[in-house]
Amino acid sequence: MNLSRRRFRISLNLDDTVVYAIGDVHGCLDQLLQLEKLVFDDIDYPYHKKLIVMLGDYIDRGPKSAHVIEHLMKPLPAGYKRICLLGNHEDAMLDFVDGYLSYDQWQHFGANETLLSYGLDLQYLQMICKDKKKLSRMIVDLIPSSHVKFLHSLPIVAASTKIVFVHAGIRPGVSLGKQKTRDLLYIREDFFNSTSKLRHLIVHGHTPVQNVQLPAINRINLDTQAYRTGRLSAVRLFKNEQLLLHT
Numbered sequence: 001m002n003l004s005r006r007r008f009r010i011s012l013n014l015d016d017t018v019v020y021a022i023g024d025v026h027g028c029l030d031q032l033l034q035l036e037k038l039v040f041d042d043i044d045y046p047y048h049k050k051l052i053v054m055l056g057d058y059i060d061r062g063p064k065s066a067h068v069i070e071h072l073m074k075p076l077p078a079g080y081k082r083i084c085l086l087g088n089h090e091d092a093m094l095d096f097v098d099g100y101l102s103y104d105q106w107q108h109f110g111a112n113e114t115l116l117s118y119g120l121d122l123q124y125l126q127m128i129c130k131d132k133k134k135l136s137r138m139i140v141d142l143i144p145s146s147h148v149k150f151l152h153s154l155p156i157v158a159a160s161t162k163i164v165f166v167h168a169g170i171r172p173g174v175s176l177g178k179q180k181t182r183d184l185l186y187i188r189e190d191f192f193n194s195t196s197k198l199r200h201l202i203v204h205g206h207t208p209v210q211n212v213q214l215p216a217i218n219r220i221n222l223d224t225q226a227y228r229t230g231r232l233s234a235v236r237l238f239k240n241e242q243l244l245l246h247t
Contacts, residue, residue: 008155017049023222024205027062031232055205056087056167060110062227066117086154088185168206172196
């Protein structure tokens with residue numbers, strides 16, 4: 001992880017805003033399009049502002065990572081805004097692109113599926129290039145610079161006075177402004193097992209669950225492993241209402 005890379009944090013004013021938070025996509029473009037249709041067809045609160053918050057992990061493991069990134073770069077219908085947060089898989093891809101992570105290390109995150117989605121013939125590349133450093137440079141050159149620029153622009157946290165949207169979770173007992181980047185992208189047990197009272201509702205993904213548990217007071221986990229189950233999940237949040245949407 002390149003800790004020197006600047007990671008943005010966003011403050012939100014959610015007054016009169018309906019928020020749709022969407023869990024880990026992992027290259028599942030078809031499910032994302034289905035879920036977005038449910039969001040756009042939602043007829044409740046027609047006169048309120050609409051915000052979609054993507055919780056990270058758009059790439060790896062599923063079949064259409066490149067297509068998901070391309071889709072997220074496109075504008076939304078009128079009346080909707082979107083915030084895409086950084087996930088640990090995007091962070092790993094950037095570390096590979098920026099030279100902080102080897103190709104072998106990136107493979108553990110599911111890089112092969114991502115590179116296949118860019119149309120790269122990995123077997124052929126490995127056959128014509130035995131030098132791993134040179135191979136990495138060849139791969140980086142074949143990834144669209146617009147995609148890399150988009151991933152570099154992603155914030156790591158979006159927070160209002162009551163709700164925090166983040167990829168993995170937070171370290172309990174630490175103020176939001178002092179949260180470490182690695183915890184925000186990778187934390188699991190220390191977040192889930194803590195009995196400390198949380199000051200915000202934490203909406204996150206990262207750790208797979210079979211079902212989204214609602215209503216929730218402290219945590220909403222939206223990672224329902226779309227690349228395995230075909231079920232991509234979202235929650236609609238407005239004032240004290242929580243409504244589950246999924247494919």
